[in-house]
Every structure is written in C-alpha cells, then in structure tokens.
Amino acid sequence: MREAFSFELIATDGAARRGEVVTLHGTVQTPAFMPVGTQATVKGLMPDDVRATGAEIVLGNTYHLMLRPGAERIAALGGLHKFMNWPLPILTDSGGFQVMSLSDLRRLDERGVTFRSHLDGAMVALSPERAIEIQTLLGADISMQLDECLKLPAGREEIARAMQLSLRWAERSRRSFESHAREGYALFGIVQGGDDLGLRAESARELTGMNFQGYAIGGLAVGEPQEMMLKIVAEIAPMLPEGRPRYLMGVGTPHDLLEAVHRGIDMFDCVLPTRNGRHGMAFTRFGPINLANARHADDPRPLDEQSTHPATHKYSRAYLHHLTKANEMLGAVLLSSINLAYYQTLMAGMREAIAAGRFAEFKAVSEAGWAQGDLRPL
C-alpha cells in the first residue's frame, strides 16, 4: 500500500530542524529548497538536469498554469508530473501571490478574485474552491490554500482584513480539499498578517486549529527589511505544530535560507537562483559573482573547483563570462544549473550540520565564506 503524506522530524539543533516529507512521488529531505517551475518548466533546464542539482521537489504556479495550458488540459494529459516529465514531488502555489503581484489586473471580494489574464485579457476567476480544484487537476503532492498576499508596508487595518479573509479562505480551502478525498496528498495553510506580530500570531493560532498537513508563512520577502522578516519567522515558527513542515514562501537569498532554518523553517522556494542565473549572476561559497564583469574574461578557473556539480567545476569563468557577454542561451542554462546546485549544496550542508548538532558552526563557516568574497588572486 502506498504511504500517506507524512512529515517526520529527525533531529533538531536549537530551533533548526532536520526532517523528511514523504509523498506519493517520493521523499523530500528537509530543510529543502524547491526550484520554481512556473510554467511547467524550471526555466532552461531539462528535468534530469534539475534532479542532478540535488532537487527533490519543484514548485508549479497555479495562476500561470490555469491560464496556459489550462488545468483541465494538464489533467487530461495525465497530470503535471507527466506533462513536465518530473516524476518527483510537486508543490503548487494557489495564485495568492498573484493577488498581490497582479493587483492592477484583478478584483477581489469575499468569494474570491477575478484576474484579467496578462496573456489575452480574458477574465479568469479564482476562488478558494477553484484553486483547490486546479491543484487537484494538476496532481500536486502539496497544495496551498488561496490567500490574499499584501505588499508591505501596509496599514494595520488593511493587514487585518486580508489576514481574516485569508483565514476564511483557509477554512473553505480545507473543506474543498477534503471533499476531493485524495489519500496521500497534502494541503498547507498560509499564515498572513503582514508585519504585525499580533495579527501573525492570531493567524497561526487559527490555522493550527484547522489542522493542516503543513504550514506556510506567506506575505514576506515582499519589500520589508530582512530583519523584520526574520523577526516574524522567529516569533511565528515556534507557534506552529512541531510535527508539521513549515514553509517560508518566496524566500530567498542563501543568507535568508540560513537564517530562516536557524529559526525553524523546513521548506523554501524562490526564483532567485534561476532568474539571477539568466542575468549572469552565480551564487557561490564565496558570495555572488557577476560573470559579466571583465575580470573573468581570461580566468581559466571554474567557479568552484571543490564542487561536485559538473557545470560548477567543468566550465571556466572565462567561458561563462563569454556566454554571458554574448547573451548565449547556454550561459543562462549553465548558471541556472550552477545556482540551483549551490542552493542544494547549501541545504544539504544545513541538513548534515543539524543532524550532527553543529548547525551554529556550519552557519558561521558559510557566513565567513560569503564575507570573504570571491576576490582571490588568480
């Protein structure tokens, strides 16, 4: 018999947690980073390349996929895993982020949100129930409730209203998800409440009462200082049930990941490694490196000779510089792969350190590397 969705907490080190999320499509070691595959593809990379970076789960976007190619179409084609040739776990967001990012193109009320499609101007409706239906059609291992995500800063009244709405949508999402009765699949609730700790705490408490299989902290990394984000994470993470995974949505830089794991987060997603890779930036043990910089033009060294990832140790900086300057597709492909591999190496390092009870040491060493920077003599 197939195992149901589960989370096991394997070890802790301070607030940092080492765990395992089991889904029907495979197991995800946590803390985990999920590459973003917005339109049913992690941009530029074949699924085998994504796996080779160490990724065990990817994220798909409900909003983008419902517009194109359409959730019913993907379902008819056998679901998102089959459609994009990714046999491992998939988490889908709910469209709540687009409630914020496309705020000029949408109308929102108690029932849900109506978008004017950025593709063809058609009106598309998303309700908590429809968001669940879409994610069910896609076959996501982990679905997210529909929520209202706000840009920060925002007024307290507005934040409270959006948080309360998100709670009502959480309950509707949960009921809708249960009506589909999909054994082995999970639904996560999303803590909102902007930068107000009281509202965040209320949201966390109410959601916990609804008994989700996992909990996300949403509406962060939307313009607020890192310090504020980490303060909220530090306050809210311990309020969430210990035996359920905790997912910090849309975060972040390597430093964000390290600090958030330090405060008890288990899962992340972010476009940074792929988006910045497409723009000539590499994430490394010695901090970010801008390959467009002329100092790399004659540099025969790979980005990191100690890396086990082929793209990271096989290609010279000179070559990556050339591809970047020549705007060659392969530059975007290689740097996306290099960055995802670095993120996965960082996560693996954290997991190992937590299990060994030396997360603080790993954190200090990582930070020292980033602080040292890449300007070593040739």
Place this chain on the structure above:
Amino acid sequence: MREAFSFELIATDGAARRGEVVTLHGTVQTPAFMPVGTQATVKGLMPDDVRATGAEIVLGNTYHLMLRPGAERIAALGGLHKFMNWPLPILTDSGGFQVMSLSDLRRLDERGVTFRSHLDGAMVALSPERAIEIQTLLGADISMQLDECLKLPAGREEIARAMQLSLRWAERSRRSFESHAREGYALFGIVQGGDDLGLRAESARELTGMNFQGYAIGGLAVGEPQEMMLKIVAEIAPMLPEGRPRYLMGVGTPHDLLEAVHRGIDMFDCVLPTRNGRHGMAFTRFGPINLANARHADDPRPLDEQSTHPATHKYSRAYLHHLTKANEMLGAVLLSSINLAYYQTLMAGMREAIAAGRFAEFKAVSEAGWAQGDLRPL
C-alpha cells in the same frame, strides 16, 4: 604515437560514400552532419547533450570567435576544445561566409577583407594568413581556407573574379597552414564559381592541384534553387580526389542532405536544426512539424515514439506546444536537441544503407516518410 589526419573510404553505393575521418580528437563517421557552434556553443545545449544526439564533430566560426572572445584569448585558455568543453573534433570556417553575409560592413581587396565589427564597430582585418593563424590559435582539427563567397544570382564576370581570388587565397592559405607545421591537423580548400559549371570545374581542378586534405564546395545554399545546387554537386564532386573528404558548406534540409550524399558528399554543416528548433519547428521522419500549431495542444504523443533519443520520445507534443507558445527556453533547448538527433539519425541511416549497398532503398523510404507527412489520426 598519435595518428595523423586521415580519411578512409570504406564503401560506396553509386556515388554515395561511406567513410571515416580520423583526427587527433577522434574519428568522424561519414557522411557526417556537423552542428553549428558559432560562438563556442551549440545554442542552448550542453556539450554532453550535443554528444548524446550522436554528433561526432561540431563547427566553430572564425569571424565570430575572433571578435569575441578573441582567438588569442581562447589560445591562452587552452584552445577551443577546452574552452567550450567539447573534446571531440572541431572544424572551423574561415570567415569567408561573412564576406558575403556582412557585405555591407566590409571592404575587400587582394590582400584580404576588412570588417566593421557588428559588435562595436571596430575595424577587423582578415587575410588568408590571419584566418589560418586564428584557426591555429583555436586549435581546429580542420581549418578552412579564406574564400570569397558570393550571393547568387551574380554576373559571370563577378563570379569568375571571386573564384580566381579564392584560388589565390587558397594557395596563400595552404602556404600559411604549412608554415605552422601542425602534425595531425587538416586544411580544406573551397571550390567556388557560383552557378557556372565551367568556373566551378576550373576551381576544383586548380584546388586539387594544391593537394588539400579535404575539399569543400562553398557558395551554395545562398539563394539558388535546390536543383541548381544539386546539379553543381553532381558535376563537381566526382572531380575531387576520391581519397579526400568532400564537404558541402552550409547545407541544409534533410532532403538536401539525402540528395547531396547521393551525389558523393561526405560532410555537412547547417544552422537549420538549431535555428528552426528555437522557432518551434521539429524535423522528423514525417517531415517538419510546427509545434506552435494548435492541433498539438492536447496531443499526448511524443514526436516519434520509435526514436531512441530521450527528448524525442519522452515529451508529448502537447508539452512542446506549450513550451513553444509560452516562449519557454526549454522549448528551444528540447527542439534543438530533437532536431540534431533527427539529423544524426538520418546520417546514421545513410551510412548504414551505403555500407549495405541499399542507399537507393533508404532514400526512397525517407522520402516516402516526408511525403506522407505528420497528419496521422490522433
């Protein structure tokens, strides 16, 4: 001891030839198709992906590489093979094609050609000697002489002038190449003469007297009808030394390749499989398929279930359609790979058929497949 450059003719079937080109970086089975890696990359593909399509040799462009990143720079970094992580044979063109394609940006006289760089407007000179020097710096297994390529149609006098100039440049190229005394590396001469069979024959005769290690037919597929190109190939190929490889530059469609092999050609290069792949077109056993067409949107079938190439049988038409419509990089990557794999499968089929003495049958079956087309019922 390393073997010197050599060509062995293994079998013939009518005018079609099955052979083997041996270079210091490996052996190339002929008839062979060379993917184009203009700027030290076959666009969008990692070298391992290019190899996985079956390619045994790629082409690099002297003109593009001399402008960026520069031939001296590539030499200092260990040569083009190392720079682009392609350990197998490389052929480089000489810049002669850009004499034509960039005719608005260049000045030409007996000594050579001066280009205004399309990148930064700087003046860059190319002579027969400098073209050889650059290709030597790049470390090309096969270098090409500098020639003057003309657009067709052109007047006979103009064609004769360019052909004669190309012959004088051939001689200068040969002397320059020999002065570098690179054991195991080869230089090919290029037959010019436009659409004039008499001039073509004169060019072939004169070049043969100079004793190159291989012979190209250049200045075709530049606007003339296919029939004219094939007529010239049929006339000129038999005039070239039997024991040397024959390379038809810049050609072509699958049908062009089949017809040219039928007339005695051994080597080809063309941007079609990668360029058209970037624009949503797939080459298949059943002819070209435009993946942007809405008829593919719900089609779960791969492009060719019988293909052994992963990208060709693992991804549905619906997915390739989606990637194409969404302008996703992975669409360009997959279709480039799919097209190169089809080209290599076609070449492998031709090689096998020639060796078995049934090239005519293979040709008829291939043409019947293309004629049948892809509009089979779902």
